[in-house]
Amino acid sequence: MAANTQTKVRKLPPCRAACPAHVNVQGYVALLQRGKFKEAVEIIRRDMPFPAICGRVCFSPCEDACARTNVDQAVAIRALKRLVADIERETGRVKPEPIPKKYSEKIAIIGAGPAGLTAAYELAKLGYPVTVFERMSEAGGMMRYCIPEFRLEKFVVANEIAYIKDLGVEIKTGVEFGKDITIESLQNEGYKAIFIAIGTQLGMKLNVPGEDLEGVINAVDFLRAVNLGKHVEVGEKVAVVGGGNTAIDAARTAKKLGAKEVMILYRRSREEMPALPHEVELAEKDGIKFYFLVAPKQIIGENGKVKAIECLRMRLGEPDESGRRRPIPISFSEHQYEVDMVIPALGQVAEISCLPKELLNKEARAPSLKVDPTTLETNMPGVFAGGDIATGPASIIEAVGAGKRAAVSIHLYLQGMDLRSGREEVEETTWVKNWGYINKKERRYEPPVEKPRLSFDEAREYLEKIKRQAMFEAFRCLGCGPCAECLANLELCEGDKAVVDESLCIGCNVCAVVCPFGAIKKNEKEIAQVNEDLCKGCGICAARCPEKAITMKKSPNERILSLALATIRG
Amino acid sequence: MEEDKYNIVCFMCNWAFCQEEMQIPSGVNVVRVMCLGRLDPAIILETFENGVDGVMLVGCKPHDCHYIDGNLQAERTVKMLKKLLKLTGLETDRVKILWYSPVEEKSFGYYAKKFLKEIKEIGFSPLKSEALKSKLLVNVLAAKNAASDFRLRVLLGREKELTEGVNVYGEKLSAEEFDSLLDEIVTEEFVRHKIHVLTKTQPLSVKALADVLEMKTANVLRHIVNMRRKNMIALDHVEGTTPLYRALEVK
Numbered sequence: 001m002a003a004n005t006q007t008k009v010r011k012l013p014p015c016r017a018a019c020p021a022h023v024n025v026q027g028y029v030a031l032l033q034r035g036k037f038k039e040a041v042e043i044i045r046r047d048m049p050f051p052a053i054c055g056r057v058c059f060s061p062c063e064d065a066c067a068r069t070n071v072d073q074a075v076a077i078r079a080l081k082r083l084v085a086d087i088e089r090e091t092g093r094v095k096p097e098p099i100p101k102k103y104s105e106k107i108a109i110i111g112a113g114p115a116g117l118t119a120a121y122e123l124a125k126l127g128y129p130v131t132v133f134e135r136m137s138e139a140g141g142m143m144r145y146c147i148p149e150f151r152l153e154k155f156v157v158a159n160e161i162a163y164i165k166d167l168g169v170e171i172k173t174g175v176e177f178g179k180d181i182t183i184e185s186l187q188n189e190g191y192k193a194i195f196i197a198i199g200t201q202l203g204m205k206l207n208v209p210g211e212d213l214e215g216v217i218n219a220v221d222f223l224r225a226v227n228l229g230k231h232v233e234v235g236e237k238v239a240v241v242g243g244g245n246t247a248i249d250a251a252r253t254a255k256k257l258g259a260k261e262v263m264i265l266y267r268r269s270r271e272e273m274p275a276l277p278h279e280v281e282l283a284e285k286d287g288i289k290f291y292f293l294v295a296p297k298q299i300i301g302e303n304g305k306v307k308a309i310e311c312l313r314m315r316l317g318e319p320d321e322s323g324r325r326r327p328i329p330i331s332f333s334e335h336q337y338e339v340d341m342v343i344p345a346l347g348q349v350a351e352i353s354c355l356p357k358e359l360l361n362k363e364a365r366a367p368s369l370k371v372d373p374t375t376l377e378t379n380m381p382g383v384f385a386g387g388d389i390a391t392g393p394a395s396i397i398e399a400v401g402a403g404k405r406a407a408v409s410i411h412l413y414l415q416g417m418d419l420r421s422g423r424e425e426v427e428e429t430t431w432v433k434n435w436g437y438i439n440k441k442e443r444r445y446e447p448p449v450e451k452p453r454l455s456f457d458e459a460r461e462y463l464e465k466i467k468r469q470a471m472f473e474a475f476r477c478l479g480c481g482p483c484a485e486c487l488a489n490l491e492l493c494e495g496d497k498a499v500v501d502e503s504l505c506i507g508c509n510v511c512a513v514v515c516p517f518g519a520i521k522k523n524e525k526e527i528a529q530v531n532e533d534l535c536k537g538c539g540i541c542a543a544r545c546p547e548k549a550i551t552m553k554k555s556p557n558e559r560i561l562s563l564a565l566a567t568i569r570g
Numbered sequence: 571m572e573e574d575k576y577n578i579v580c581f582m583c584n585w586a587f588c589q590e591e592m593q594i595p596s597g598v599n600v601v602r603v604m605c606l607g608r609l610d611p612a613i614i615l616e617t618f619e620n621g622v623d624g625v626m627l628v629g630c631k632p633h634d635c636h637y638i639d640g641n642l643q644a645e646r647t648v649k650m651l652k653k654l655l656k657l658t659g660l661e662t663d664r665v666k667i668l669w670y671s672p673v674e675e676k677s678f679g680y681y682a683k684k685f686l687k688e689i690k691e692i693g694f695s696p697l698k699s700e701a702l703k704s705k706l707l708v709n710v711l712a713a714k715n716a717a718s719d720f721r722l723r724v725l726l727g728r729e730k731e732l733t734e735g736v737n738v739y740g741e742k743l744s745a746e747e748f749d750s751l752l753d754e755i756v757t758e759e760f761v762r763h764k765i766h767v768l769t770k771t772q773p774l775s776v777k778a779l780a781d782v783l784e785m786k787t788a789n790v791l792r793h794i795v796n797m798r799r800k801n802m803i804a805l806d807h808v809e810g811t812t813p814l815y816r817a818l819e820v821k
Contacts, residue, residue: 033634033673514607517637540640546723547720
């Protein structure tokens, strides 16, 4: 990477650095502190188009990275995001103006899932004519067809997609890639760049005897059928195999569809489950049983129907390449569970039949498409791929991150620039070094599981109460990163910086004492020096400097004074 | 429209500032600063010098400070400011610090009105009337200069270090000890700067200064000796046997 000198390093707070889409968390939380809900959504939309969706189902790496986890509990970032997006939707979203087309190069995006839609959104914002092709009758991908209604309402998905459409993105549904369109046909139609984001649509098989029996249905197919509104017959006793969010979703859906008993069989223990802990709790509340350290050996049938599932007990061995401990079967530990339905939820693989052969990855155990991890180029010029198809099944927010990277690549490609130029590297920065002086504050806001039914007046009061709670919660944010500049372009904040007049500084060190962030220190010449990455522009050093050697760039003493006396002096 | 004649300056922290919720009564001028701790005490005294009736500092609640302890810095500023105001003869209640947050039930306007009412009870700033101005202006100027002086600023800046940590000899200063130290230095600096302001216009003798300051001549002389050492004052000429002093320009 030595030749790549153009890489910029961006210093971001931990939450923003951890987010694959680098959403300005510190920024919108700061806006929430002031009760600016509408502006907060705008800040989120600068980085990704799905505030309401991610507010519901994101696995929130931001909260895991939150500096507050070292003191008490992370700021409820996801809950706050959900709230701002919901308030915006329910109080009437302002329809955005279509973005004027600055460029003439047409771009085709295959797959209207999170990766494809994000790429379309970003490219439309840049001013390209973008067309998204989707096989299903509605856009949204896994968000529309796989996540059940009780976790992610479909009108929420529709609303976020409507926003993208309003910006001028064309979405063509019911067009199947590989059948109705191919890469050649798109190129012949004049599409200058193509982004493949078809995701991973096929559920993985259990690979045990008895998988063809009636009553065995893959979790992805099961959820898709339910979300399509088809009538799905569930059994009395259902076994879901797997420990991811899809497994939990399938189990909860089965329970809600009327299954008397639903069990989740997972081959590792609870700690290793990839599902969100919050979702697991909800599943337990729904009455779903968990059996850990068991793996199916075979499915036993009777008259072609599932009768029982035979499992083996497991024990945990050494950690494998994913960092989780590898399950090892215990011999002669076979036991059976009587069930009449088995839902394998072991992950997904891509449908590779629609893809041209030259794009496929030949290595074993690798994602089915071969792409450059930074630029997302495939080995065909002008064809890019990203999202689950290139990484293996992951999350919405990772797909959003991939969509953003693809948009940058496509823009650079169409403008004939080096695809690696202008890329930004992200570095986590925080001033918090000593946890001792941070006060504990309990979480103040969690989204209600069920919305209360209220009259009009009550609803208004309820909204006020919720808003206040959210503002309290936002005040838990330490603002631990560098200045977020979130408020600067809303003219709410000046984003100031301290400047030291070296000829006046006497090296008394008072500034270093008063600076809350340790951003100003004496250097070897005994002169104060400001570390711009840590300085948040409060100006306390300028107020305290005995020699008045420190001034604030935008708001020096003279300016404050003239503003204060403006009414008196006229 | 007597109300309009009152002038109140309200310095407000950027993070407590919330435009929509403010219903500011007339006469209140809101100035936004990044942090309350950013306020130089000299600025506040200068607003008083210009005839402002009251100054309110509005900052985030103690644990909500965006800059960890910026609001505590503001508290220190106000503590010192009140000591100085007392010496100038202005009512100390003309300065108020308010911890406010946009989350609060009551809007900022409520507190602004309340403060305006409090100021009305105290009355107009004496610096507004020509008769009282000449006497008080010297005091306010002296206080302002004292607040911008090296000694007070260093003391203020080091308060946290002095009271929370230990000095190089391993000694710890209690909050009370610091307070009495601050008292002493504030008084000293105020007197010195008052002498400096008084001798700026015309050379004065120790006796004349002692009369104005209502102090013992010996104490005034002690200050003069100190000030000569610090190049604040110099001997102008001798009248008979009485030396007269004149202020030097301080950088």
